[in-house]
Amino acid sequence: MSATAGAVWGRTEQQDFRSRVRGTLLGVAVGDALGAPVDGLDLQGIRELYGVEGLVDMVPAYGRRGSVTHLTQMTLFSVDGLIRAQVRRDTGAWHPPTDLHRAYLRWATTQRDWGPDERRKDDGWLAREEWLYARRDPVRTLLLGLGDETMGTLEAPKNPGEAGPEAAARSAPFGLLVGWEPQLVVQLAVECAAQTHGHPTAYLAAGAYAVIVHALARGDSLDGAVQRALALMAARPGHQPVSDALQHALGAVRQGMPTPDRVAGLIGDGTADGLVSAAVYCALVGEDVRHGLRLAVNHDGPSAVAGALTGGLLGALHGETALPPAWLAELEGRPTMLELADDFAMEMTQGPALHGPAGSSPAWLARYPRGA
Structure with a gap:
């Protein structure tokens, strides 16, 4: 997002963006x-x-x-890391993967500690939300990848043999960087995925998923968003499994009524490419959000990650108001998600007014400290 981004957002655009940000986070959850x-x-x-x-x-x-x-927990920390990266940009320390890694380490702390430590002033407000200090079956890959301070990179990724879908499932927020060029969104998602999932299939699937969300958040159709992702993926070494999986999702749409077997066939052995493919398919063929999400969870494969990935797509595509109100009413942590979504939307549209050269908001910097 450029330093003058706040000047080009009209009220209608801001409201639409906020609805899609809310829709994406709530949809994942x-x-x-x-x-x-x-x-x-x-x-x-x-x-x-x-x-x-x-x-x-x-x-x-x-x-x-x-x-x-843990999929939703980590998605929220992705948002927190992205806001912190924007806030830290004023200091000249502009390296978003580092800020995301710090955010994921804060999530890892929630999986070890009983509750927030008020002495850690640089943690910001999200890490002080007590409901996040619940261990919700995080896969070992995540705990290993974030088990020390060393950040995995594309040159030296953590868990280089791990092709699972969890990194993709935390990557929807990268797509909400609507002021960024698509190739930069892919690059950031890929670099951050390699912090825990070092197999090319895992990190490229995360990049593809993020850039599909990015096109949706900018108003594209889902089919158009997938075509954009395919074009961007083609230049990446090792892209073929991910590209093939997305093509299979598009092809499956034309094969008749959706069935659990078709979803399971796209998921395959449960690697990231198959899960992203199945999510695209469920979002494409679902008659509405409720139907798409039911398709995403009723099959032989992993239901939570398929549901999370599908929900992120549908939320970015349709915005908050398309999500089933009765399901939202029961959703754990919903006030936190809405607060975080609105903070993200405000940072992306009005960031310079909150912490730019002309002045800064102490309250904002207390919520999103520059120190860590």
Whole structure:
């Protein structure tokens, strides 16, 4: 986002952007929460519990309806890291992957500690949200990747053999950098994915997913957004599995009525390319958000990550008001998500007024400290 970005946003554009930011974060969380109770079950197991149609509504996980997993937690810390990167830019320290890594380390702390440590003044407000200090089945890859202070890079990635979908599932916020060029969005998402998932399939899937969200947040159609991603991916070494998976998603749309078997076929062995492909498919063929998310969680594959990825796409495409109100009402942490989404929208549209050369807001810098 340029230093003068705030000057080019009209009121209507700001409202649309805020709705898409809210929609993206809430969409990730709603899809995650819908899939969490059946994560790890196959379709037969889901139908035995919930009937022939499978899971059609929020049911309890982790002791309550609407609970989210580590996928949503990390997505929120992605947003926090992006805001902090913008705030730190004024100091001349402009390296967003470092700010994202620090944010992910703050998430890792929530998985080790019982609650916030008020002595860590540089943590900012998100890391003081007590509800985030819940361990929601984070995969070992994440804990290993963030188990020390060393930041994984494309040259020296963490977990170089890991092709799982978790890095892609935290990458929707990169797509909300609507003032950035698409290739820069891809690069940032790819670099940040390599901090935990070092296999090219994992980090390139994260880049593809982020740039699809980016096109949607700028008003493109989902089909058009996927075509843009394919064009950008083509220049990246190792892109073929991800590109092929996206092509398979587009092809599956023309194969008739959506079925759980078709979703499971796209997911394949559960690597990042397959999950992003399935999410694109569910978002494309869903009659509405509710239908798309139900498709995303009722199959033999991992339900929470498929739901989260699909929800991010649908939220960016349609905005906040398209999400099912009854599901939002039960969503764990919703006030935090709305607050963070609105902060992100304000930073991206009015950042210079909050911490620019002309003056700064002490309250904003207390929420998003420059120190860490």
